[in-house]
Amino acid sequence: MEKVVLKVAGMSCGGCVDSVKAALLALPGVRSVEVELAEGRVVVERDTGLPALETLAEAIGDAGFDVIG
Numbered sequence: 133m134e135k136v137v138l139k140v141a142g143m144s145c146g147g148c149v150d151s152v153k154a155a156l157l158a159l160p161g162v163r164s165v166e167v168e169l170a171e172g173r174v175v176v177e178r179d180t181g182l183p184a185l186e187t188l189a190e191a192i193g194d195a196g197f198d199v200i201g
Contacts (some may be wrong), residue, residue, distance in 0.1 A: 133163060136185065138174045139201035141194055143167070148197070155195040159183045 140186065149167045152174060155167045161182035163173040176188060189199040 133175055134180050136176045136178060136188065138172050138176065138188065138192070138199050140172050140197050141200045142197040143169055143172060145169075151195045152192060152197060155169065155191040159187060159191055162188075 140152065143152065146169075149169055152167055153165045156162050156174070156176055161179040162176060164177040164180070167173070169177070174192070176187075192199050
């Protein structure tokens with residue numbers, strides 16, 4: 133397993149955190165998600181290389197937020 137850190141814009145409340153977590157945890161290979169709201173940081177623990185970074189970013193985008201780094 134590996135950890136991936138993503139910078140996410142647009143999160144401002146607990147509901148945002150829940151939306152991001154739900155979107156990512158629905159993806160095969162994602163084992164855990166930690167969201168640091170104040171820093172706009174999302175830490176994803178996933179199976180090595182799966183899902184792809186593009187898939188993680190797409191899921192966050194579908195939830196209404198932008199991956200900026």
